[in-house]
């Protein structure tokens with residue numbers, strides 16, 4: 256059976272779900288947050304150690320201001336209300352991406368990371384203002400500044416995921432088959448599962464089905 260330490264998810268389809276069911280894209284994001292909570296619980300139940308969630312990409316700044324503000328308010332409320340609970344559950348919160356949000360949100364993010372830094376049941380990597388190409392170029396710049404020898408092992412040290420094993424599974428919901436600038440280096444050998452369901456409709460059963468399927472796959476890593 257394949258070991259499974261890290262699941263990465265592109266939570267796509269909130270907007271479409273919201274428009275279809277509530278006539279509002281933002282309501283879709285709100286519903287998407289419930290799915291986030293369900294999937295966190297199931298990840299712990301499955302004893303998976305890392306969960307990386309793509310919550311906001313560097314490209315998402317192109318959305319209407321009203322939607323961007325709503326998303327960050329949702330995150331702010333989530334952290335304000337649930338941080339204690341996450342901490343009690345021994346969950347570590349780690350942000351990947353560039354923290355250049357409002358003063359209030361930046362502070363909350365730093366605080367959440369600090370408070371949960373020693374927790375060890377599950378590490379949630381929340382990708383916020385994250386873009387993989389930016390991460391890679393930034394890593395190369397730093398490598399160059401340090402005059403470090405260019406090889407894979409050294410390169411990994413400059414990524415924001417330096418202490419995290421690469422994801423074995425990538426799930427993208429929302430019936431779209433692309434990577435959208437997410438973990439391009441780290442996903443080199445991931446098994447990719449494209450789900451037709453929109454993120455708010457995705458549930459524990461769907462997640463368990465993917466994990467089961469993953470465990471039965473013969474992973475060759477180039478061998479035969």
Ligand code: FPP
Pocket residue numbers: 266267268269270271272284285287288291308309310311312315326329330333381429454
């Ligand atoms: C993509 O769906 C989803 C996002 C850009 C935001 C993801 C946010 C959440 C799941 C809720 C908030 C999460 C946290 C952790 C606070 P889309 O809007 O691109 O959907 P569409 O393709 O139907 O337009």
